[in-house]
Amino acid sequence: MSETGARGRAERPHEAVHAGEHGARTRCLPEPWMCDVFHLDGSLRDIRVLDTTRGEWIAVLDRLRVVADETEVEHPYPQLDPVHPAFDDLFRAWADDPEGEATAFSFRARFGSVWFFALPCFEEEIEFSVWPEDVLDGAGVAAVLRFLVEIASTSQRRALLTGEIVQYHPEMPTLISHDPVTGVTSHI
Structure with missing residues (x-):
């Protein structure tokens, strides 16, 4: 029999078996709070940086190309390099073209076995998503x-991990955050 936690859902042990695209895998997260943050509820987790500019988006994507284990870009613009477009050209085609916002681009970055993906919607907010199902263990959390x-x-702004939402609201709980000014990473 499981107990209900403060958020009204059943508490989960560190280890839970779930079925993913590769079959059943065992999850073993090293800390109890990680089970709450990466609760398998069928929704994404969003990673956000608020009040940004096009230049900060470009700097973040350029940095991720350097430090990620793998990156991928998909876009519909025939005038740009299909595999490795310059991000300033990509943003110009997307945001400055009157029809650009109707034909978005996507970016994915892999760190270890975890993929982070972005479909830029607004220049004013950097947003990436991650599936909690991909965070299987301590290496995934890392x-x-x-x-x-x-x-x-890279952006010199606080990064927030939240539940999946369309638009960020300050009242929404932040699951994990990192403040580059203080160097502090905190969690719920």
Whole structure:
């Protein structure tokens, strides 16, 4: 029999078996708070940096190309390099073209076994998503933390990991954050 936690859902042990695209895998997260942050509820987790500019987006994507284990870009612009477009050209085609916002681009970065992906919607907010199902163990959590630190340090703005939402609201709980000014990473 499981107990209900403060958030009204059943408490989960550190280890839980779940079915993913590669079959059943065992999850073993090293700390109890990680089970709450990466609760398998079928929704994404969003990683956000608020009040940003196009230049900060570009700096973050350029940095991720350097430090990630692998990156991928997909876009519909025939005038740009299909595999490795310059991000300033990509943003110009996307945001400055009157029809650009209707034809978005996507970016993915892999740290370890965890993929982070972005479909830029607004220049004013950097947003990446990650599936909690990909965070299987301490190495997966470390990848998420490293990603948070990289984008916060590059943008010089606080990076937040939240539940999946369309638009950020200050009242929404932050699951993990990294402040590049203080160097502090905190969690719920």
